[in-house]
Amino acid sequence: MKTRGIFLKLGCIMMFLFLIILVPLGFIIDRIFLELYSEQVHKNVNQYADKLKNTFENNFGVDPKIFDYISSTTGGEIIIFDENGIILSSSLVEFQKGQQIQSDLFQLLREGKYFDRGYNNPETNEEFFFVGRPLIVEGKFGGGIFVFSSIDKIHQLMHGIRNWIIISIVGAIILALCYTLFVSRKISKPLIIMERATREIAKGNLATQINIISNDEIGSLGKAINKLSLELNNYRTNRSELLANISHELRTPISYLKGYAQLIKTHQYNDEKELETYSIIIENESERLSKLIQDLFELSKMEEGKTKLYYQLVDIEELLEEVTRKVKVKAQSKDLELAIIKNTLPSIYSDGTRIQQVLLNLLENAINYTEKGKIVVEAKQQNNSVSITIKDTGIGIPEEDLPFIFDRFHRVEKSRSREMGGTGLGLAIVYELVKLLQGNIKVTSEYGSGTEFRVSFPLNIER
Known part of the structure; x- marks a missing residue:
């Protein structure tokens, strides 16, 4: 893996995500402001046109010069025309007094309809939004008015807003870039350390450890x-x-x-x-x-989990009798008493052959390391398991050897163990078998007095 590969990939992905969010967001904000300002301008122009309509309708019969006065004092762009479409007053240079109003617009007003339109000044290339209102005098069509508002003002305003949006987006991108660099480095640095550590482990430096600084x-x-x-x-x-x-x-x-x-x-x-x-x-x-x-x-x-188990109902009482029968002759040859204490025992669902292997191994060990006395085998049910205890009066196990008794090749008395044909693997096999059968095994011993192995198996093994 390249040292900077993950850092660059994370950085590019995060920046791409930020851009996907920020650019459309800037566009949406621009559209929202444009819509708001356009809507406000339209509303103001329409309100202004309605006020002028009322004013002109109330003063339509007076001296026509009053139209020029009102037009010049309102501060807006206004065209006033009579019932024939002839302009009476205009604040726009391109529309002079005495000119005829466009026929289609004039016809709409004659029908008493309101309208709004866009208009582009061919000389100045300035854009306008204008509305038309008919003037109704004494119940009859007496003319009309056009009220104009420059859209360029909106564009100028939006230009300033867009500049601020661009500055904000650039600032956000810079902040996002800094954040991306920080997060990417924070994520990639431990990964790079781990990659180096695994390479060291692959080389055989198994003492390699990583300093953990997070809980994620x-x-x-x-x-x-x-x-x-x-x-x-x-x-x-x-x-x-x-x-x-x-x-x-x-x-x-x-x-x-x-x-x-x-x-x-x-x-x-x-x-x-x-x-x-x-x-x-x-x-x-x-x-x-x-x-x-x-x-x-x-x-x-x-240890590799390749041992096959064959599950069946196992009669523990019968199994104990069979196991003790197999070792009885060996025990008698050493004048050892072999006693079995059997309580009422249920059948268990397990691998009977493997259980027998465990018990045989433990009993043979007890016989091998007991010179005189007896060996007691006791079985009883405890909650959801069957417990089997094998206790002897043999030489016992030193306390310092007990923690290692199930280790491979561990022998308490090495020379004596070899004399008896032991391989040092018997108890290791017993331990692995008990674990495989989902049971547990414990050993207690007093050196010189004897040893007790207690092994238990569940009534129903979980498969």
């Missing part, structure tokens, strides 16, 4: 970019940690596989029993490597 949509965009930068930074950090963890987790089984395979290849064993031991180690490490890859694949699918 532009401010929201800035916050979104800051959040994006933070999320990308976290993603890069997590990815680096994940790659380091994967590399570390793969190194051990691969080194075992490579080492014992070389021993077998070079026949560095004493007897068949030792060979069998090496083979078992290779098989176990292969299985652990396969499980690690499978767990990583499944966790990746869940």
Whole structure:
């Protein structure tokens, strides 16, 4: 994006809008003033003509010189003519005493009609507006009068008004230009800053942050970019940690596989029993490597939202019996008591296979980390959810490890976890599955006394 592109575009758009408003507005104001002044002039001329009509009708029989006197003292342009259309008095040079009035106008007045017309002086090119009034003397047509008013006066007045309108429009355009520059800069500046910030983020400078100074949509965009930068930074950090963890987790089984395979290849064993031991180690490490890859694949699918859920009515009581039946032999092999406390439970609408996967993982963890004592599984309904608690009397979890217990590859006792075939992904998968099933999971533990996992699922999952 060009640095000035958005600034110029916004400025041009706003100025265009201002011009669209101001130019027609100036034209409308000009028309309004012209109409007002023209209407006022017409009104004044008609009123003046009516007054003169009354005056002349009352004095029509006296000395004709009185017409010249009235015509000269009124200050207006007047033509007076008799019943034959002969001008008796005129204040206009182009209409002299004794001339004949235009026949069509004279005929209108003879019929007693009033009229108004426009007139252009051919010599001076001056424009006039004039009205005609018939003079009725003793009930008969006795002549008529024309009263003229120069339109040039209106034009002169409008010329002054138009100058003021133009000055006002120019002033408004200058103010609008200043306002446009201010607003365009105010809008474009943060956008330009954001554009530069996103370029820095694209280069890999994920610590880039934008200073937010507004709470409008532009401010929201800035916050979104800051959040994006933070999320990308976290993603890069997590990815680096994940790659380091994967590399570390793969190194051990691969080194075992490579080492014992070389021993077998070079026949560095004493007897068949030792060979069998090496083979078992290779098989176990292969299985652990396969499980690690499978767990990583499944966790990746869940985090990307690609895990499919198959909804159905799930009988929780039956599901608990099936899960405990699967781990019963393993618990008995360690002389652990496995107790189930079942209350009356409703069926829930969810993915039974995934719930079973969660419970199996938690139960196997409890068995693996409990040397003696018992494991208690309790299920009960709480409002609109079913709560399942798995409590053991095992080694427990140190308090400092509890916040990270659901993190990938986090192990409380790393060496012991590997001995038990753990990948460090089991609880991370449990956490993602519970979240996917719209449930929640909590853990409480006292180091050396045991651990309690409490997981709940809604009665009816929202799809």
